[in-house]
Amino acid sequence: MPNLETTRTRAVDLSAASAAVWLAATAFLALLALYFVGIDQGAVSLFGSDSHVHEFVHDARHLLGFPCH
Numbered sequence: 001m002p003n004l005e006t007t008r009t010r011a012v013d014l015s016a017a018s019a020a021v022w023l024a025a026t027a028f029l030a031l032l033a034l035y036f037v038g039i040d041q042g043a044v045s046l047f048g049s050d051s052h053v054h055e056f057v058h059d060a061r062h063l064l065g066f067p068c069h
C-alpha cells in the first residue's frame with residue numbers, strides 16, 4: 001500500500017508571473033504557426049527555395065484564406 005504522504009500531488013502554480021509566462025509562450029508559438037502557415041513563402045521564406053514547409057501547411061493556408069496561387 002503506497003504511503004499517502006509521498007503520493008500527494010503538488011499544488012498548481014496560478015501566480016500572475018506564471019500566467020504571464022504561459023501567455024507569452026503561447027502567443028509566440030501561435031504567431032510562429034500563423035507565420036509559417038500564412039506568410040512564409042517565396043523569396044522571403046526563411047528556408048530559401050526549399051518549399052517543404054509551404055507544401056506541408058498548404059491545405060491549412062487555403063482553408064484560412066491566405067493568398068497563395
Ligand SMILES: [Zn+2]
Binds near residue numbers: 068
Ligand atoms: Zn495554394
